[in-house]
Amino acid sequence: MRNIVIIGNGISGVTAARHIRKHSEDNITIISAETEHFFSRTALMYIYMGHMKYESTKPYEDFFWKKNRIDLVYDYVEQIDFKNKNLQLKQSENMEYDVLVIAVGSKSNMFGWPGQDLEAVQGLYSYQDLESMEKYSPTTQNAVIVGGGLIGMEMGEMFHTRNIDVTFVVRENSFWNNVIPPEESEIINRHIRKHGFNLMLETEISEIIDDGNGRAKGVKLKDGGEMDAQFVGLTVGVSPNIDFLKDSELETNKGIKVNEYFETNQTDVYAIGDCAEFQEAPAEDRKPIEQVWYTGRMHGETLAQTICGNKTAYQPGVWFNSAKFLDIEYQTYGQVGNQPDEDTEVHFYWEHKKGEKSIRLIFHKEDKTLKGVNLMGVRYRHEVCDKMIRDNWPMKKVFQNLKKANFDPEFFKKHEDELVGMYNERYPNDVVKLSRKKILGVF
Amino acid sequence: MKSLKIIHKIGLIVFTIGFFTFLSLFFLGQYQLDKNDLREVIGEETFPLVDEFASDIYDNKYNNQFAFISDFKSVLEQSNQEVKAKFEIKSDLAKEIANSIEGKAFQQSAIEKAIGEPSGEEEEWQLKQLKDYTGWMEGKEYESSEELTSQLENVIADVNKSIISQKGFSQNNINNKAFTITKQSEVGPVVQNPWLWLFLAIGIPIIGAIMYLLPKLKTEHAGIKNDGIFHSALKNRGWIGILLGTFLISFYVFLYWYPEYMTSWIVMVDPLSKMISGNPASQWFMYGFLYTLAILVMGVRMMIKYRHSPYQLIRTVSVMFFQLSFAFVIPEILVRLNQPYMDLKNMWPLDYTFFFDYRLNEMIEAGTIGLFMLGWGIALFAIGVPLFTYLYGKRWYCSWVCGCGGLAETLGDPYRQLSDKSLGAWKIERWLVHSVLVFVVVMTAGVLYTFFTGSSELLGINTYNIRAAYGFGIGAMFSGVIGTGFYPFMGNRVWCRFGCPLAAYLGLVQRFKSRFRITTNGGQCISCGNCSTYCEMGIDVRWYAQRGQNIIRSSCVGCGVCSSVCPRGVLNLENRDENGRFNQPSLIGNDSFGVQS
Known part of the structure; x- marks a missing residue:
């Protein structure tokens, strides 16, 4: 029975804990000075706006932790003694670990403006x-x-x-x-x-x-x-929240330096989530520091495998992300740059006449396979987009199946026909036919 | 923009004034008992008896219903006392009868002997009753005179007990008469000008509500705007919510058990009822009228709030349509055409009286149209439920057609976030709602047994008692008082979630044989919790979404609000091939290993 200690109860640390519990009987402790229980950071805004209470942002009921034998410690880690595998806490007594996972997240960037330390x-x-x-x-x-x-x-x-x-x-x-x-x-x-x-x-x-x-x-x-x-x-922007580790033996740069197994330069010490910095970016289209909810979750899932004996390198799949700008939802799949590259890409960009919805499909110019999808005010199916990009679907096949990618609720106006129209106009010798919609979804 | 905001605010004031006018009507009634009305309601035969006590209050003008009803009830109770004194049989008679028996066997002739030639109405009645009650004793042998005396004393006690129900006024009868008399004795402002008061107490609040709601089309952008809900005194169990809940609960208590106290509201809608069905309004007409208005006005609110979502728009129009036509207007027109009153979209077991003897007889006697109603009502739950629930999930009924659902989705929408999402609540829900389903099946089986065999005993239990227990406990208490009264405390689907036997039945089909599911979108969930918070059925939607699992829950009514409030486009209500409906939880995006969340 090892003592596995996780610093940080955000999505990375908590996901790691949950997945470790699935495969092992080790003692698991999560330390956090932020809140007693895991809550969804992404929902902070909804508490302020009165959409939710703090309680409703907790993804698991409070009994969950005891039931899954995950100990929660509400305290602040002041120092880590890597040699003796010991944590110095602010309030409680020192804690020993066999395996340490650092998942301490980010802090907001400040660029040295005069007055940046004022109140408010x-x-x-x-x-x-x-x-x-x-x-x-x-x-x-x-x-x-x-x-x-x-x-x-x-x-x-x-x-x-x-x-x-x-x-x-x-x-x-x-x-x-x-x-x-x-x-x-x-x-x-x-x-x-x-x-x-x-x-x-x-x-x-x-x-x-x-x-x-x-x-x-x-x-x-x-x-x-x-x-x-x-x-x-x-x-x-935000940057890794690692000030308390700056003078330790732990190798850091902007973040805590890790390899593809989230291993740091200290034995049995791992770092995941926003605070980890890969020695090499995990993939061509990825950055060395990944500060997204989804990647934090994946880091946790992957590290749990390694800790439980199945050494697993982090290998992210097709990129995806989402956000919401006031009333406009945003989703993206695959590689979508901020500047269309005319030399290597073919873009299909459709925008609704009211200017609050758009769909962008990006293909590689060379082999006409799908590279990325960008959506504003329209929901697409992750599974379908992932498959189309991963399996290098050719342009025509993408347009033939585009309707299957739509994930908007029933009765919403679907716009895939307009995109297919754009395709047919551009490639009149190889047009895509459209299928009929079923009456009442049955006949 | 600014003027629209002012209209919005004035609307709230106008609504509040109108609502308080409505409330104050409850206290504004004036009452005076009219001799002819009383004669009509009591009946020519008993009238002289009641008249004797009522004559004291004919000239009284009452300024509130409480004093009037109390006095009127005491008139009937005094009459009861008198009747009782008049018809009561003295227990001494038992001994007299027993003494005039020769031998061991009882003979009814002994009664005649003991009483002698009946002099007057009372003795005739007493004789007849005693004979009726002792029919089974004829020829029966008794060991001793004492044993027979004691038996006869019991009989006499039973006869005495029946005096009130036969010659006087039973409790039930007193309540019915009180309702009719109170309504007819109204002499206050409402009865003199019902249309005016209908405008003041109903029209003005509607105008206020419309003024409050319509400007939002311009002052608020389309999209999810749940701002301030948990800061609101109305929507987060604050003082306004508590007051509203108290009002709703009291309203239902009066409606079900003391309608005689709310006659001012009923008198107000009398002319309307006469216009539609030709009959004076009952408390049920008044209730149906307010219910329909609530769905219509709050339906407009719902449509404005969710106007960015065609699914919500069409669904809300649907519940408004079914309430207005099927639940309110069509049944009243059927009555006008001398056909049985029937809400053709309501069905057993929600409509738990469907198989009651009086309803079956009414339908059978109504000829072709009645038989059609009977067939329709049976087909709806026997064929309609499995078929449509297979194709579209239980939402086809619960959030598109049903009246309870219609009220929950419109009037109740502001309270949807108050439903309990805990695992404990889910456990209670499953036990409770399925118990009610079992209860209604047993109750209906008993009622049908009695209908076909004429015997009111089934396995030693009186079927009328089961049916009364169901009507009180489930039909009135649970669905009405708790179901709607608890909106501001426990959310808008308390009845649908914990009590509705039809929802339980639809849910079983939805869980085990349906194409419906809520699909989660790959790995896009951020666990924010909006979906769970705004699930009126208390489903912890996030629990499924964050592990990439389809949501298949018997309780889901398919309102679609989880999908609407999701800021990341993760949830979608879909009817698809049954294959893969119960998917393995999986999140897309991590290729490191086969992730099972």
Whole structure:
């Protein structure tokens, strides 16, 4: 019986614990200083907006942990003695481990702006960040959110529900266009403005202004302007939360250095999730640090195999991701760059006339096989997209079967015919016929 | 935009004023007993007896129903006392009869001997009763005079007990008469101008509600807007929710057991009832009218809230249509055409009285149309349920057609997040709802046994008692008082989830033989919990979604809200080939090994 200790009760650590329990009888302990129980970080915004209570963001009922013999310790790890395999905790006594999994996640980036340490200046990552947003909200009329990304979008939407005026200050010339193609980015720009947000593109802040009591009262812009803001959201990405390990024997760079087995330079010590940095990116289209819910989960699943004796290298499949921008859902499958590459790619881009839905299919120019799918306001079936990309489906086969990929609810207007029309127009010698819809889904 | 927001706010004020007008009507009634009304309701024969006690209150004008009903009931109770005193047989008579017997065997002639030539109505009645009650004793031998005396004393006690029900007013009868009399004795403002009050108490709230709701089309963007639900005093068991729940529970208690106290509301809809069916309104007409309005107005709200989802729009139109036509208008028109009252979309076992003797007789006597109704009602649950549930899941009924479902999906939508998602609640649910299904089957079997054999005893139990127990416990208490009254406490599907035997039956089909399932989308779930939170049936949808497993649950009514609120497009209601319906949990995206979540 080994003592397996996991630091961090986010999706990576908890998934690892659950999967280890499936295959072993070892003692499992999860330590977290954030919350007593695992909750869904992605749902923090819904607590603030009143869609859910904190309790409803817990994916497992509280009895689950005892039932599965996973010990939960609500404490903070101050230091790790790797030589003696010992953890020094803030409140409780030291704890020994045989196997240690570090899954401590991220912290919000700060780029050294003057005033970034003032009160009411923060990102949104942890439960404590949420509490602090709650604390400052009643005294906030204007909020400035720095950065055009997913967390910034969430923060903006949150304040919007409390009638707080929100200004996005975005360095790029279009929202999130360092990740998604220009047309999709433009959909988001329009959508944000339609909802009454102030969206300032190609703008950067130079300083956060002190109100004299240590709290933010506004920001200065690089081009000289100034704006009132009783709250400044810094949502310019996150980075591994490893300050407490900086001076230890553990090899770190931006994150904790790991190989494809999540092994660190210390024996029996692994790192997974946001805080791990691969020595080599796990795949051609992947980055060395993966900071997504889904990858965190997969790290946990994979490491559990290794810990339980089935040494398994991390091998991610076809990339996928999703998000929601106010009322527009976003899904992506495969490789979708932020700039269409005319030399190697063929794009089919369809956009609904109201400008809140789009479908983009990207094929390799050379062999006309599917490379990626990008969707705004339309849901596609993961299984089908995954198969089409993984099995290198040729263009015609993709269009013939495109309807099967649609995952929108019943009675929603389906637009695959329009895409097939685009294909047929471009390739008139090899057209795709459309199938008839069943009456009442039966005949 | 700004003016729309003002209209929105004024709408809420108008609605509140109207709603309080409606509430205050309950206390606004004035009552005066009219001699002719009383004569009509009591009947010519008994009237003089009651008249004697009622004459004191003819001239009284009552300002509330409580005093009036109390006085009226005491009139009937006084009459009962008098009747009882008049017809009561003295127990001494037992000995007299026993003494006039010669030999051991009892003879009825002894009774005549003891009483002598009956003088007047009372003795005639007493003689007849005693003879009726002792028929079985004729010729029976008794060991001693004491034994016979004691037997006769029992008989006399039984006869005395029957005096009230035969000559006076039983409790049931008192309640019925109180309802009719109270309604007829209304002299207050409502009865003088029912249309005006209908406008003030019903029309104004509707106008307010519409003013409140319609501006949202412009002031709110289409999409899921559950903002502030858990901060709301109405929607998160706050003080408004508690008040509303208390109102709903009280409303149902009055409706089922004390309708005589709510006659002001009923008088208000009298002219409407006469217009539609030709009859004066009963409490059930008033209830049906309010029920339908609630579904229509809150249906409009539902449509505005979920206007980005064609599934929700079409489904809501469907429940509004079935309530308005099938449940409300068509049955009233059937009555107008002298046909049996029937809601053709309701079915056994939800419609638990379908096989009751009076309903069967009514249908059989109504000729072709009655037989059609009988056949239709049987076909609906015997063929319709398995067939449609196989094709589309139980949603075809529960969230598209059913009246209880219709109210839950419209009036109840603001409370869907209050359902309990715990494993414990699921356990209770399964025991409870299937027990009710067993109960209704046993009850109906007993009722049919009695219908065909004429015997009211089945395995030593009186079938009328089972049926009464079901009607009180399940029909009124569970489906009404708890089912709707608990919306603001336990969510909008308490009845459907824990009590409805039809839902249990549909659920069994859905679980074991159906094409319906909620598909989860590969590995896209982020465990946020919106799906579980907004599942009105208390299904922990996330538990399945986060492990990539199809959701196949007997309780799922297919409202589609989990799919609507999912921010990542993970859930979809689908009817597909049965193969692969019960899939192995699997999440797409990790190729490291065959992941089984």
